[in-house]
Amino acid sequence: xxxxxxxxxxxxxxxxxxxxxxxxxxxxxxxxxxxxxxxxxxxxxxxxxxxxxxxxxxxxxxxxxxxxxxxxxxxxxxxxxxxxxxxxxxxxxxxxxxxxxxxxxxxxxxxxxxxxxxxxxxxxxxxxxxxxxxxxxxxxxxxxxxxxxxxxxxxxx
Numbered sequence: 001x002x003x004x005x006x007x008x009x010x011x012x013x014x015x016x017x018x019x020x021x022x023x024x025x026x027x028x029x030x031x032x033x034x035x036x037x038x039x040x041x042x043x044x045x046x047x048x049x050x051x052x053x054x055x056x057x058x059x060x061x062x063x064x065x066x067x068x069x070x071x072x073x074x075x076x077x078x079x080x081x082x083x084x085x086x087x088x089x090x091x092x093x094x095x096x097x098x099x100x101x102x103x104x105x106x107x108x109x110x111x112x113x114x115x116x117x118x119x120x121x122x123x124x125x126x127x128x129x130x131x132x133x134x135x136x137x138x139x140x141x142x143x144x145x146x147x148x149x150x151x152x153x154x155x156x157x
Contacts, residue, residue, distance in 0.1 A: 007084040018072045026065035078124035
């Protein structure tokens with residue numbers, strides 16, 4: 001199972017906004033795009049979707065930007081991933097359409113994969129954005145501060 005780029009970027013946006021909140025600053029799509037080297041137009045779509053789902057608040061104009069729509073302690077990773085992913089069918093027999101697999105009547109693989117998927121959700125459902133940020137910051141202590149400094153702009157000669 002692999003999460004889509006959409007989900008990866010969605011989680012990065014939420015983490016960036018949580019960090020900005022702790023620094024009492026406001027994130028912008030441009031700063032996040034620059035920091036993570038993501039297309040601004042693609043990121044705009046992600047931010048609008050996260051805002052529509054209530055994870056972010058957006059404001060335009062001078063002093064505008066992106067903020068968390070609710071406290072980081074109330075944003076559960078499992079909920080975000082369920083909203084941003086569309087397909088959790090790990091193998092053919094997980095689908096609604098009858099499987100053509102010859103092993104289907106006696107196969108134990110489906111049960112094992114279903115249990116693994118349940119464990120995946122249980123783990124993500126037990127972690128909030130605040131938990132994620134606290135652990136990330138703890139891991140970075142002694143290495144660097146998680147401040148999301150913009151990357152240096154490369155100039156072509």
